[in-house]
Amino acid sequence: MAGQVAGKVALVTGGASGIGQAVAELLAEEGAAVIVSDIDELRGPEVVASIRKAGHEAIFLQQDVTSEPRWADVISDVEKRFGRLDILVSNAGIGIAVPSIVEMSLADWRRQTAINLDGVFLSVKYGLPLMRKSGGGSIIMMSSLAGLRGSATLAGYCATKGSVRLFAKAIAMECASFGDGIRVNSVHPGIIDTPIWGKIPTGAAGNGRNAPIDPEERAKLATPLGYAGQAWDIAAGVLYLASDASRYVTGTELVIDGGMYAGAAARQP
Template identity: 75%
Template sequence: MGQVEGKVALVTGGASGIGAACAMTLAREGAKVVVTDIDDRGGDSVVKAIAGAGGEAIYLRQDVTDEARWAEIVAEIEKRFKRLDVLVSNAGIGIGAPTILEMTLADWRRQTAINLDGVFLSVKYCIPAMRRAGGGSIVMMSSVAGLRGSPTLAGYCATKGGVRLFAKSIAMECAGANDGIRVNSVHPGIIDTPIWGKIPREAAGMGHNAPMRAEELAKAGVPLGFAGEAQDIANGVLFLASDASRYVTGSELVIDGGITSGSVRRAPPPQ
C-alpha cells in the first residue's frame, strides 16, 4: 500500500474500463486522483467508489480533443492540489472497418483526434505543470495494435503505433531537459472491457454484425487462453507511476497474455 502516496494523478477516459481501474488503483495506493471523461455518470460513479474506499478523487468533464479545455483542466488541478505528478493518457476509441476502403474519412479523423491528438494535448499541457512539481511520470495507453498490424483495424493501429513512438520521443525530450519526467507506453492485449462491445464483428472481419466478446477472441488467439482484466493493466500503470520504476523511461510495457510473442498449441487442462 502507499506506492504513490502524496502524488496527484490525472487519468483521462477514467469513467470506465481500464481508465476506471487505473484511477481506483492509484487512489487505493495513496494518490489524489483527477478523473476526466465525457461520461459524467460513469465518472461520478468512479469518484464515489474511490471516496467510499477512503480515497480522494474528483471528476471533471473533458473532451480530450478540446485544446481550451486542457488549459482549464490543468489550471483546476493546480488550484485544488497545487501539483501534478502522474498523467495517465488513457482516453481512446476503437473504430473498425471490414477494409480500409470502407472506412470513412470522418471516422479516420475522429479516431485520430481522440487517440492521437488527445495524447499530444495531454503532454503539451501537463508537462509544464509536472515540471513545476519537480518531475513525474507520464503513461500513454497504446495497444498491441500499436506493435503489429490488423487488417480490419488499420486506422486504430495507425493511432496506437503513433502513440508508441510519440511516447519514446517525449521520453527523450524530457530526459534531455533533465526535468525528472519519465514517459512510457502501455500495450494491452485483449482485455475484457466495454470497448469490445462497440466494435461489430463485421467491422472486425468476423462475418456478421454483432458485438464481439473479449473472452471468445482470447480463446482463439491468446497464448494464455483467456482475456485479461482492466486490473491487469492498472497494475502495470501503477508500477510506471510509482518510484519503483525510477529507471524506466521510453519503454513499452506489453500486457497481452503472450499475443505479440507468438502462438502456441495449448495442452488440455489437467483432469
C-alpha cells in the first residue's frame, strides 16, 4: 500500500541517523513532507539530500531537543513553511550505561533525562497546539524495551524510557478528553542494529569510555528470534502508527523486540 501518509507533514527528532533516519526516509517515501530535526549539522543535511534525491520532500532543522527556545523556533518554522503538523515522532535520545547506579554522575543522569524525557515533553508542549490547529494527527514517542522492564546497567535509561511510556498514555488521555483527533502511542524497540551501540558511555562517573557492544551477538543470546532488528523494522511500526491504518489505536505500546518481552525460548536442536 503506497502513499500511506500522503499529504501529511511529519517532524522527526533525532532524524540524522539510526532509527530516526529510517523513520524519516520511510515517511517521506510514503508521501509525507518530512522535517528532519537533529543536533548533527553534518549528517542531517545528508539525510535530507538523500530523501530529496529519491524524489521526496524534506528539510533539515538543526535542533537541540533540550532547548525550549529552539522548540518554539522549530514549530514556528514548520508552521510558516507547511502550515500544519500531522505527525510528531519524538525519537531523539541517548543511552548511558554504568556498572552500578552509585557510579553514575548526577551530570550524566541529568543529561540523559534532559534529552530522553525533557525533549519529549517539549516536543508535545510545542507541537501539540499546531497539531490541534491542523485538525488532528499522531504523536509517536520512542521509548524502549528498557521502558517496560529493568536492566542492571541502564537504570537511568530505564527511568527515562519508562517515564516516556506513561507520559504517552497520559497525553493520549488528554487528547481523547479534548476530542482533538490526536492519537498518542509509544514504540519500544529491543536490540536494534544501529550506531547507538558504539556510543553508549560506560564506567564510573561518566568517564567517557565506549562499550564494545556487538548488537548481533547480544541478540543471538537474548532474543527468542535470535537476531538483531534493523532500523527499518522500527520505521515500519512508526509508519503504521502515523497512518490511518491505526486510527483506533491510542494510549498503547508497540513492542518491536524479537520476542524479548514475551519471554525466553530455548533453541531446539
